[in-house]
Amino acid sequence: MADSTMDSLELIMIDNWPGVAKLIGQDEIPEGGWTGGRHHNVPAPYYIPGDKLCAWNPATLGCEGMYTMIYLQLGTQTATLCPKQPVTTQSATIVYNVTNDPDSLIGPAAGGALVAYALSAMTNAYYGWFWCGGVAPETTCPDLGGTYVTDDSVVAGLVALSDCVDTDQMGMSLVAADTEMIVGFALAADDG
Amino acid sequence: MEPLTIIVLVVLAAAALGIFVDKTMDSLEVILIDNWPGTAKLIGQDEIPPGGFTGALHHNVTSPKYNPGEKLCVWNPATLGCEGMATMIYLKVGTQVAITCKSFVTTGSATLLYTVQDSPDAIIGPKDGGALVAVAISPMTDGNYGWFWCGGVAPESLLPDLGGTYATDSTVVAGLMALTDLTADAMGLALVAADTDAIVGFALADDDA
Numbered sequence: 001m002a003d004s005t006m007d008s009l010e011l012i013m014i015d016n017w018p019g020v021a022k023l024i025g026q027d028e029i030p031e032g033g034w035t036g037g038r039h040h041n042v043p044a045p046y047y048i049p050g051d052k053l054c055a056w057n058p059a060t061l062g063c064e065g066m067y068t069m070i071y072l073q074l075g076t077q078t079a080t081l082c083p084k085q086p087v088t089t090q091s092a093t094i095v096y097n098v099t100n101d102p103d104s105l106i107g108p109a110a111g112g113a114l115v116a117y118a119l120s121a122m123t124n125a126y127y128g129w130f131w132c133g134g135v136a137p138e139t140t141c142p143d144l145g146g147t148y149v150t151d152d153s154v155v156a157g158l159v160a161l162s163d164c165v166d167t168d169q170m171g172m173s174l175v176a177a178d179t180e181m182i183v184g185f186a187l188a189a190d191d192g
Numbered sequence: 193m194e195p196l197t198i199i200v201l202v203v204l205a206a207a208a209l210g211i212f213v214d215k216t217m218d219s220l221e222v223i224l225i226d227n228w229p230g231t232a233k234l235i236g237q238d239e240i241p242p243g244g245f246t247g248a249l250h251h252n253v254t255s256p257k258y259n260p261g262e263k264l265c266v267w268n269p270a271t272l273g274c275e276g277m278a279t280m281i282y283l284k285v286g287t288q289v290a291i292t293c294k295s296f297v298t299t300g301s302a303t304l305l306y307t308v309q310d311s312p313d314a315i316i317g318p319k320d321g322g323a324l325v326a327v328a329i330s331p332m333t334d335g336n337y338g339w340f341w342c343g344g345v346a347p348e349s350l351l352p353d354l355g356g357t358y359a360t361d362s363t364v365v366a367g368l369m370a371l372t373d374l375t376a377d378a379m380g381l382a383l384v385a386a387d388t389d390a391i392v393g394f395a396l397a398d399d400d401a
Contacts, residue, residue: 016225016394018223018224018276018277018278018279018343018344018345019232019234019265019267019276019277019278019279019343019344020231020232020234020265020277020279022234048267048275049275049276050275050276050277052277089394089396091396092221092366092396092397093220093274093396094274095223095274095276095345095396096276106366106396106397107366107367107368107394107395107396108366108367108368111367111368112367113225113367113368113391113394114223114394178384178385178386178387178388178389179367179368179383179384179385180368181368181391
């Protein structure tokens with residue numbers, strides 16, 4: 001089955017990461033926006049890894065609604081990390097260390113629970129923000145607009161993490177087994 | 193040979209081979225997923241209840257000092273255990289078998305959601321796969337109220353007794369976990385193995401089987 005895509009407007013993420021996010025206003029978004037150079041893609045963490053912030057995405061771009069961002073450390077990446085690529089846990093000792101490589105993650109390649117999306121390219125071992133819950137925050141992160149990789153199985157309803165074999169990266173799939181965690185909700189079928 | 197005798201011999205042989213024998217996993221490898229109703233209040237270190245979560249004013253007390261079901265989310269510093277957020281919930285103990293620190297509890301009343309117990313034989317809902325799960329942070333008295341860990345990393349810096357090992361049924365691999373009825377008369381963690389199992393945690397490594 002060839003990989004497919006779905007539009008950013010159709011994907012609602014469900015946050016399974018530990019703890020609750022702090023609700024913030026537009027004026028409390030980190031300096032320079034989520035990809036600001038002081039805190040995103042930096043070698044030393046500016047926030048505490050695992051910190052979560054929840055903000056409102058205005059209707060300017062994308063779905064209007066709440067979204068959650070989490071501060072994580074990128075471990076090692078396979079193909080160059082890029083916006084809209086999912087990551088999950090890579091380390092058995094540091095839960096907030098993540099990878100985009102379906103061959104080196106912790107837990108199942110299909111159905112893992114702790115999932116987030118990259119906002120930008122990043123350097124190995126650097127820290128930064130990832131989207132992990134709610135609507136895609138396209139107004140503040142326009143690069144999150146567009147299409148997301150799926151394994152061509154998604155229909156409107158529950159989605160899980162999947163190893164999209166065509167491209168050696170992870171993506172979304174229909175929840176299809178009792179060992180798969182629900183990590184999102186699709187508002188429409190993928191593009192088939 | 194009688195069928196019953198054969199069954200007994202099979203079970204004994206399985207036990208001798210280590211099948212059905214409970215195992216453990218380290219606290220650093222357990223991330224709990226909070227399925228209890230509502231959201232936790234995010235608090236700073238200076239807002240932790242007086243005396244810590246086991247403070248005598250509010251933990252293991254006969255009259256509740258918080259609303260049963262109230263949840264607080266706090267940061268566990270890297271001093272002990274995993275650094276990260278942990279969620280605590282205020283619950284009432286029903287009739288227990290033997291709650292100790294790190295005992296798993298779940299709903300024990302059909303009318304009072306926040307009354308819990310540790311006996312797999314007296315819980316509400318399935319013995320395997322129950323959704324509302326928490327971990328005791330100390331021994332408690334029947335009928336008393338107190339705090340339980342229900343989400344995120346084990347808050348060992350705040351509650352050092354939560355460090356160490358947690359009971360499993362020896363099936364856990366890195367990934368999703370469910371509640372299970374252990375061979376010992378207690379509850380523990382298992383691999384999610386059926387569509388009737390609620391996912392209550394994420395394992396960062398296999399258990400020690």
